[in-house]
Amino acid sequence: MSTETVYLQRDQPDGVPPLALTGERTLPDVPEENYWFRRHLIVYEHIRARVGGLRVVDMACGEGYGTDVLGRTAASVVGVDANPEAHEHARLKYTRPGVRFARDLVETFDEPCDAVVFLQTIEHVQDPDAILERFRSLVTADAEPGRPGVAYVSTPNLLTLAPPGAEKSENPWHVKEYRAQEFRELCEAHFEHVEILGLFHARKLAVHAFAIDRLRWDDVHKGLRITKPFYDWFTPAITESDFVLSADRDLDEALDFLAVCRTS
Template sequence: MAEAEQLYLQRDQPEGVPPLALTGERTLPDVPEENYWFRRHLVVYDWIAGRVGGQKVVDMACGEGYGSDVLARTASEVVGVDANPEAHEHARLRYSRDGLRFARDLVETFDERCDAVVFLQTIEHVQNPDEVLERFKALVAGSDGGAVYVSTPNVLTLAPEGAEKSGNPWHVKEYRPEEFRALCEAHFSSVELLGLFHARKLAWHQFAIERLGWDTVHAKLGLTKRFYDWFTPAIATSDFTLTADRPLEGALDVLAVCRP
């Protein structure tokens, strides 16, 4: 999987901005084949951006930088933090707006007080989640209403049924929703969990696969590549929904809103 993904580079980057390669470690915009995962992440950034207006936000492990740019549309100041030199340089050159800057640093050592920390789809990559969450709590502790936003894929829907982990080589630990809640509640006094689910055409697509055997049908008809070459780039953030009103066991990703 990772070897195949390395064939994909970002398309149509601004002049002077080096495109990043898709390795499976982080999602990227401007790669049509990756659009499902990009939109799946972007919808959570959009939701958080609606709740951090006027705040100073630190986007930890910001990767390519697109999420930091989204947050900066509403926040008064955003710092995108990533240790990877290629990702940092790309983000620094690609995204420029008032109040947005990028820092090359580790999430374990970056030390600027803020109102909100955003840490999306990354806690499953770290060896020391308890240490990381304690550090984030300290960064927002002095803020009135400070919050830490952490999301992670749900192992129950990401991995094969009964498996402890998917095949993603970058993931150290993948969490069941109750495990993720327990991890966050060990460090924060208030934890609200929301689940990300398919909506609109993705909900219909999921229904067709699970109930109608669509994967078998398009394979037999020889339509697989043509179908997904059309379907995947057409996915939008509106094809996902983030809610606290559905059982988390069926969620794609789980978002924790944590307060000290």
């Protein structure tokens, strides 16, 4: 009999089935997953502030929380995901006006839009060039003069995700992980203007990273036998403000990259 712990979302609205944490997608409402949720949420919030009044497609939207965030400012948002459980969960949970969900593949969804959002997923795909070319076609299909289409694409940094010298982390869902320059070159092969931002730790996460690197904090809490109580407190306390997006810092040290890809 398996003794592996199963983490389910807590406190879901009535009639909304909770999703289980599998590692394939990030979930809110799971305290143990809060670091990754906040790490992704800060990027959605950054994009939300830039898509006001636009028609947006959130590709591979998963649980749907990001689609809902984008819906606060966008004229309309479609969250696209092929997974039946995730689609049903999102459809029932997020009912903001202007937000809807489509159960479809990224490769086949075919509604023109002003902006495509594709976060933490390009590392999962077999043919990223085909995906980016499809995004370009969606945002240029009926683009208005003077308003270029845009795709927001994020992915983890190979150099900070995988062990030193490795070409891939142990994440079984990932096909290809990128360094900053190769990610830029991939995006520039399909879009005229590409800006790469890096996501970095800030505030208490920056202090925590310093304590691990310089003060051997991992050894200290293990020696004191407080590892679990410490992280049971620390992880749920992480917020979006514990991360920062920047174009001015060394991208090789970034946790994730966010490419802002424009058609003109």
